[in-house]
Structure formats: structure tokens, C-alpha cells
Amino acid sequence: MRKIWLIATTTYRRRIRSGMFLFLTFGLPVLMVIAGAVPFIRARGSDLPAVGYVDQTGRLATVTQVPVEDATLTLTAYPDIGAAQxxxxxxxxAGYLVIPDGYFQGQPAAFYAEEEPGGKLQVALIAFMRRAMLPDEPAWILDRLAGPSNLTYVARDSGEEITAGPAVAVRFAVPAVLALVFAIAVFTGAGQMGSAMVREKEQRSMEMIITSLAPRELVAGKVLGMTLLSLTQVGVWAIGGGIAFVLAFSSVVDVQTLSIPWEALTWGLLLGMPGYFLYAVLASGLGVMAGDSQQAQQLAGVLGMLGMAPLYLMGLLINAPDGPLAVGLTMFPLTAPMIGLFRMALVEVPTWQLIASLAILTASLVGSIWLVAHIFRAAMLMYGQALRPRQLLQALREV
Amino acid sequence: MTQSTYALEVHDISKTYATVRAVDNLSFEVHKGEIFGLLGPNGAGKTTSIRMILDIIKPDAGQISVLGGPMTEATKSRIGYLPEERGLYEDMTLLGTLLFLGQLKDLTRQTARARAEAYLRELELWDARDLKIEALSRGMNQKAQFVAATMHEPDLIIVDEPFSGLDPVNARIIKNLLYRMRDRGAAIMMSTHQMHQVEEMCQRILLIDHGSRVLYGPLDEIRRQFASNAVEVDLRGKLGHVPGVERLVSRNGGYRLLLQDGVQPEQLLRTLVNMPEITVERFERVETSLDEIFVRVVGRKVANEEGTA
Known part of the structure; x- marks a missing residue:
């Protein structure tokens, strides 16, 4: 185990210092945070300009000031659009709001301005509408009216919580996003793993290393190191994405009211980790079988596409998330993590299926390490050459 | 129970790739505390044999005993290997590489650091310790690889072309390190095409060709076996007909005498000393160089094969 860890940490340290890795890992989340921060900054940072309004219904109260957070929106009522203009x-x-005659019958109000108002002004205009409709009610009633439908539903018999609204979105979104993250991690990770192995072969360093440890230890160490690297990358992306999400939606949704779907996260981790390991082990095998970097990239690309395959079957799965195809793909090790998570987003997946899937996945991982260790033995010293099928068979016979 | 004097015992190993018999019933032993030469033309099966010894590839048949038993993971830490196809991680520093490889050979980090530092200073690489491997010159790289292969003080050292890419000064440094390891009791198996290095360093040799053993044993015996029946003499006076001499060639002020079959140099010396018209100043048996033996043995095989074909 000590040698596996040594190989893993050395692989990790070598790769994490590469410029391309740093750019990909940190560049993307920076872009995400910037994208998420734009509406946040617009909502938070802008002052509230003076605006006007025209009440064509004749039924709204005259309101000239509306407090919003730490600022106050100042309004002027105009008798007609011409005066406001x-x-x-x-x-x-800075602009004027026109509340049309048919507003109470469903006709929308319109705000005329040079440019789209910032998030803070939008919130202030809605607060104005509430106040103008209910001039005599206390502020706390108006605040509650802003989101009266944020309800929790409870099943009467079981007492279990049936969430709704934004929470439903989260319940669906978390496993789906996890499955997508897994697919991206597999796609990028398989490529990195394959090219790392062929580079190792090209640098001709394996012959010396392999006389210090067993091939399976080398495979396990490399895969562990590359997995830690991918976890770092995906972790940084997840943190960046999370910050971007909170920044982008904090003015729309009360993020604190959203509950974390622990079950999906737990199964995501339980299936995702060995699933990723499996792809990494297979990619390392393909990498060492390849003759050069280009061939390794192509082979790893095929494997990565296989990892993305469940995405192409989404239509079928959504129609029958508990059907034989869905259950079968949950048991197939290469599709288990993604399909398992997608199904969790759609239906209640029986626990026995998830446990069986995990068991098959783990057994496949152990088998794949054994297999790839034998391929390693045969292919690692074939500098600049790909392993031919006959040689592959011979390697597998030499147990 | 007496301990074996062999560091390595190879019995009848064979390996076939597709239709090519790379190694064919090869047997030999390497003693503890000796430098053993593994020789052969390109493609003779040397590297395949080494890889089978190191358990990188499996033999189709035969047994190999390394340091008293079959190869295990624990045995690997007692072996040092400098392969012919060598390379280190180019993006790692020299010191970092040695620490990594030393720890892979079961040294603690502290011991690996201490040994690496000592070797780097001895090989005048200390100032390059923080350079990346890709920035090292070929000679520096070669020395670094040698340190990586031997810093854990193994009991069996297998070096494949250890002097390639080295200037005479650095070759001498590596040679002295190998002597020191041999004196410590380590068995050293050296594969090289540099015959003068083998003549200088090896006690015993194995010459293989087409995967089979062609010559095997102490170098002195092999050279005697191939010694030409000739002597060189420097003398005063004029040499005429000498009994027992088939041919006489004047050479650099002296003579080279080719003896008749069955005539020993000692007999000739007695004859010359008893000749009153000359005074012998130098008498030396002409030795056959290993290079010549190599060419003669391998060349003969090639000629035989061509003849058969």
C-alpha cells in the first residue's frame, strides 16, 4: 500500500503543476463565478434611480417612496404616458412604469427605460406594486405575500415530506447534475489517464519502476493519483459552480430554504468513485496498449464516449425509468453510476438495485485491475508500438 | 544449512515470441561478489533474458532463482537495474527523482535523501539537484540513472550498457562505483558491447547468440581456449630456421612466431634460449582479444548459417 500511495502522490504532484491543468482547473470556475456574479453585482451594486409611473387603472394608491433593503425607491405619479415621457x-x-387599464384582468405592466433595470430596481418595482395595491397593510404582510407558495407538503399516512417548488427542482437537479459531472469527469479523466500512460511509455521510465513493485501496484497507484487529480479538478469546478449558482440565483430563490438531498449525494459518491476508478483503470490499459499519444487519445476518446453513452438513452430512460433497460444499465458497471443517479432523479430506485449495482461495480474494478496489470506487463516495454491482439492474448495467458 | 554462493541461477529458460525463439534453453549462474559479463550480438536475447530474470516477462519454460529463491516483491528491493532503454520523469527534479525511486526500493525518505546527497556529491551532480531531468546533459542523465539503480545498495545489480554516453572520466567513476559494490559483496551482471570493459572488469562471461549459450565460464579460460598458438619475441642476433615454428614474421623490430601444432610456447622458449647466436630479450605469448573471440564465434555461426542456407 505504501508503494501505491507513493506512486499516487508522485503522479499527483507531477501533474498538478502542469500549466494546462492549472488553466483548465482554475480558469473554468473563474469564468463561472464571473458569469454568476454579473446579475448579483447588478442587483446589489446599483443605486435606485428616481422613476415615474402611470396608473391607468385608477385603482392604485399613490406611493412616492418604497424602502428596499438599504435603499429607498422614489417614485413620481404621472397622470398620463405623455407627462411621464x-x-x-x-x-x-430614469424610467416609467405603465400599469394598464386591464392590469387586474391579467394585462402586464411595462417599464420604459433606456436599458434593462438592475435586479435591485426590479425588486423595488414589484415592492411598489404590492404597496400600491395594499397601501394600508403592514410591511410584514407585504413581505410574506412576496412568496406565499413556498410550501412543504407532507404525506398524511407516512408523515414523509414531499417537497415542492424550488426544492423539487433541487431534488431532480442534484442527481442529474452529479451524473453530468460524472460524465464530464470520465470524459476528461479517461483522456488524461490514457495520455499519461503513453507519455510514461514514451519517457521509457517504466522498466526501472516496474522492477521495484508489482504491475498491479503501479496500475493502482497511477489510477489513484489521476483520480485524486480529477477529484481536485471536479471539486474546484463544483465549488466555482456552487458559488456561481448562489450568486446568480440568490436574488430569485431563497437558497437557505433548499434542503440538501443527502441520499442522492451518498449514492452519487458510492457509485461514482468506483465507477470513475473503473474508467481510469481501463483508460490506463488502453494508454499503455497504444503506440503513441495520438492513438492513446483516440482509444481513450472511445472509452469516454462510452461513459457519455447513457446521455443518448435519456429519452428511453425518462419514459421508463423502472423498465428492464434502465435496471439492466444500472447493473452494467460502465453505465451504473450515471444511470443510477439519473433514475434517482426520476423515481425511487429500490435500495437492493443500488447495492447490487455497487457490488457488481466493485467486482468489475478488481477484475479490471488484474486485467490491466497483465496488459501492462506485456505492453509497457513496447516502445513506440501498439500491442497486437495476439500479444494481448499471450499476456493474459501468462498468469 | 550452507548459504548458496550464487546470487543468480538460471536453468534452461526459454522464451518464444510468435515464431521467434528469443531465448533457447539458457542456463548460467552469477556468483556473489563477482562482475559477470553478459555478451552477445544485437538481438541475441540478452535483454529478453534480463527481463525474465527480473520477472518483467515470464519465461515459457525453465527456472530462475534470484538471491536464493524465486522472485518476490521483497526480492525486488534487493535488486538494482539499469536498463538499456532508460528514462526518468523529465518533469521531475533530479533530487526528487532519486527520492522517489529510492523510496520505491524500500528506503525511508531520510535514508534516500542521505544516500542521494552522498552519491550526487561524489558524482559531481549536487549543483544540479534542483534541475529538472529534461535540463540535464546526456552524461549527467546517465549518471543520475546509475545512482537511481544502485542507491539502495542492492545485492544483485544488473546493468545494461552502463558506459554508453559517458566520457572516459565519467566511465572511470562509474567503473569504480561498480568495483566498490562488488567488493561489498554484490553480484554484478553487466551487459555491454564494449569488450575492453569486459576484459578489464569481468571475471566470468556468458556469450549468447540466437538465444543460446555459445561461450560460458571464466574469462581467462575462454581466452586460453581461443589463444592463437603464437608468440612474440624481441631478441639480439639474427633468427633463421627455428624447429617447431611454422611461420616467422618480422614485426616492429621483433618477430611473431606461429608454432606448429602440438608445440608449446615453453618448448620454443627453451629452444631459443639454447641457440647461441641469439639473446632473447622479450618472450610473450600472443593473447586473443575478447573482441576477436566475439567476432570469431559469432561470425563463424553466421558463416555456418549462411552455408547451410
Missing amino acids: TAFQQGEI
């Missing part, structure tokens, strides 16, 4: 043209107001 003149004030706008003279620069007295």
Missing part, C-alpha cells in the same frame, strides 16, 4: 426625456426620471 416628457419627464423621462428631461432626465427627471
Whole structure:
């Protein structure tokens, strides 16, 4: 185990210092955070300009000031659109809201301005509407009216919570996002693993290393190191994505009210880790079988496409998430993590299926390490050459 | 129970790739505390044999005993190997590489550091310790690989072309390190095409060709076996007909005498000393160089094969 760890940490340290890895790992989340921060900054950072409004219904109260967070929106009521337009043209107001005659019958109100108002002004305009409709009610009632449908539903018989609204979205989104993250990790990780192995072969360092430890230890160490690397990458992306999500949606959804779907996360980890290991082991085998980097990339690409395969079957799976195809793919080790997670997003997957899937996946992982260790023995010293099928068979016979 | 004097015992190993018999019933032993030469033309099966000894590839038949038993993971830490196809991680520093490879051979990090430092200083690589491997010159790289292969002080050292890419000064440094390891009791198996290095360093040799043993045993015996029946003499006076001499060639002020079959150099010396018209100043048996033996044995085989074909 000590040697496996030594290989893993050395692989990790060597790769994490490469410029391309640092760029890919940190560049993407920085872009995500910037993208997420734009609406946040617009919502938080902008001052509230003076605006006007025209009440064509004649039923709204006159409101000239609306407090929003740490600022106050100042409004001027105009008798008609022409007056509001003149004030706008003279620069007295930054824009004007027109509440049409049919507003209470469902006709939308419109805000006229030079550019789209910031998030803070949008929130302030909605607060104004509430206040203008209910001028005499206390502020806490108006605040509650902003989100009265954020309910929790409970099944009467079982007492289990049936979530709804944004929580439902999270319940679906978390396993789906986890499955997608897994697919991306497999796709990028398989490529990295394959090229790492062929580079190792090209540098001709294996012959010396392999006389210090067993091939299976070398395979396990390499795979562990590359997996830690992928986890680092995906972890940084997840943190970046999480920050971007909170920044982007904090003005729309009360993030604190969303519950974390622990079951999906746990199974995501339980299936995702050995699933990723399995792909990494197979990719390392393909990498060492390849004759050069280009061939390794192609072979790893095929494996990566296989990892993404469940995405192509989504239509079938959504129609029958408990059907034989879905259950079968949950048991097949190469599709188990993704299909298992997608099904969890759609239906209640029986626990026995998840446990059976995990058991098959783990057994396949052990078998694949054995297999690849034998391929290693035969292929690692074939500098600049690919392993031919006959040689592969001979390697597997030499147990 | 007496301990075996062999560090390595190879019995009848064979290996076939597709239709090519790379190694064919090969047997030999390497003693503890000796430098053993493994020789052969390109493609003779040397590297395949070494890889079978090191358990990198499995023999189709035969047994190999390394340091008293079959190869185990524990045995690997007692072996040092400098392969012909060598390379280190180019993006790692020299010191980092040695620490990594030393620890893979079961040294603690502290011991690996201490040994690496001592070797790097001795081989004048200390100032390059923080350089990446890709920045090292070929000679520096070669020395670094040698350190990596031997810093754990193994009991069996297998070196494949250890002097390639080295200038005479650095070759001498590596040679002295090998002598030191041999004196410590380590068995050294050296595969090389540099015959003068073998003549200088090896006590015994194995010459293989087409995967089979062609010559095997102490170097002195082999050279005697191939010694030409000739002597060189420097003398005063003029040499005429000498009994027992088939041919006489004047050479650099002296003579080379080719003896008749069955005539020993000692007999000739007695004859010359008893000749009153000359005074013998130097009498030396002409030795056959290993290079010549190699060419003669391998060349003869090639000629035989061509003849058969």
C-alpha cells in the first residue's frame, strides 16, 4: 500500500503543476463565478434611480417612496404616458412604469427605460406594486405575500415530506447534475489517464519502476493519483459552480430554504468513485496498449464516449425509468453510476438495485485491475508500438 | 544449512515470441561478489533474458532463482537495474527523482535523501539537484540513472550498457562505483558491447547468440581456449630456421612466431634460449582479444548459417 500511495502522490504532484491543468482547473470556475456574479453585482451594486409611473387603472394608491433593503425607491405619479415621457426625456426620471387599464384582468405592466433595470430596481418595482395595491397593510404582510407558495407538503399516512417548488427542482437537479459531472469527469479523466500512460511509455521510465513493485501496484497507484487529480479538478469546478449558482440565483430563490438531498449525494459518491476508478483503470490499459499519444487519445476518446453513452438513452430512460433497460444499465458497471443517479432523479430506485449495482461495480474494478496489470506487463516495454491482439492474448495467458 | 554462493541461477529458460525463439534453453549462474559479463550480438536475447530474470516477462519454460529463491516483491528491493532503454520523469527534479525511486526500493525518505546527497556529491551532480531531468546533459542523465539503480545498495545489480554516453572520466567513476559494490559483496551482471570493459572488469562471461549459450565460464579460460598458438619475441642476433615454428614474421623490430601444432610456447622458449647466436630479450605469448573471440564465434555461426542456407 505504501508503494501505491507513493506512486499516487508522485503522479499527483507531477501533474498538478502542469500549466494546462492549472488553466483548465482554475480558469473554468473563474469564468463561472464571473458569469454568476454579473446579475448579483447588478442587483446589489446599483443605486435606485428616481422613476415615474402611470396608473391607468385608477385603482392604485399613490406611493412616492418604497424602502428596499438599504435603499429607498422614489417614485413620481404621472397622470398620463405623455407627462411621464416628457419627464423621462428631461432626465427627471430614469424610467416609467405603465400599469394598464386591464392590469387586474391579467394585462402586464411595462417599464420604459433606456436599458434593462438592475435586479435591485426590479425588486423595488414589484415592492411598489404590492404597496400600491395594499397601501394600508403592514410591511410584514407585504413581505410574506412576496412568496406565499413556498410550501412543504407532507404525506398524511407516512408523515414523509414531499417537497415542492424550488426544492423539487433541487431534488431532480442534484442527481442529474452529479451524473453530468460524472460524465464530464470520465470524459476528461479517461483522456488524461490514457495520455499519461503513453507519455510514461514514451519517457521509457517504466522498466526501472516496474522492477521495484508489482504491475498491479503501479496500475493502482497511477489510477489513484489521476483520480485524486480529477477529484481536485471536479471539486474546484463544483465549488466555482456552487458559488456561481448562489450568486446568480440568490436574488430569485431563497437558497437557505433548499434542503440538501443527502441520499442522492451518498449514492452519487458510492457509485461514482468506483465507477470513475473503473474508467481510469481501463483508460490506463488502453494508454499503455497504444503506440503513441495520438492513438492513446483516440482509444481513450472511445472509452469516454462510452461513459457519455447513457446521455443518448435519456429519452428511453425518462419514459421508463423502472423498465428492464434502465435496471439492466444500472447493473452494467460502465453505465451504473450515471444511470443510477439519473433514475434517482426520476423515481425511487429500490435500495437492493443500488447495492447490487455497487457490488457488481466493485467486482468489475478488481477484475479490471488484474486485467490491466497483465496488459501492462506485456505492453509497457513496447516502445513506440501498439500491442497486437495476439500479444494481448499471450499476456493474459501468462498468469 | 550452507548459504548458496550464487546470487543468480538460471536453468534452461526459454522464451518464444510468435515464431521467434528469443531465448533457447539458457542456463548460467552469477556468483556473489563477482562482475559477470553478459555478451552477445544485437538481438541475441540478452535483454529478453534480463527481463525474465527480473520477472518483467515470464519465461515459457525453465527456472530462475534470484538471491536464493524465486522472485518476490521483497526480492525486488534487493535488486538494482539499469536498463538499456532508460528514462526518468523529465518533469521531475533530479533530487526528487532519486527520492522517489529510492523510496520505491524500500528506503525511508531520510535514508534516500542521505544516500542521494552522498552519491550526487561524489558524482559531481549536487549543483544540479534542483534541475529538472529534461535540463540535464546526456552524461549527467546517465549518471543520475546509475545512482537511481544502485542507491539502495542492492545485492544483485544488473546493468545494461552502463558506459554508453559517458566520457572516459565519467566511465572511470562509474567503473569504480561498480568495483566498490562488488567488493561489498554484490553480484554484478553487466551487459555491454564494449569488450575492453569486459576484459578489464569481468571475471566470468556468458556469450549468447540466437538465444543460446555459445561461450560460458571464466574469462581467462575462454581466452586460453581461443589463444592463437603464437608468440612474440624481441631478441639480439639474427633468427633463421627455428624447429617447431611454422611461420616467422618480422614485426616492429621483433618477430611473431606461429608454432606448429602440438608445440608449446615453453618448448620454443627453451629452444631459443639454447641457440647461441641469439639473446632473447622479450618472450610473450600472443593473447586473443575478447573482441576477436566475439567476432570469431559469432561470425563463424553466421558463416555456418549462411552455408547451410
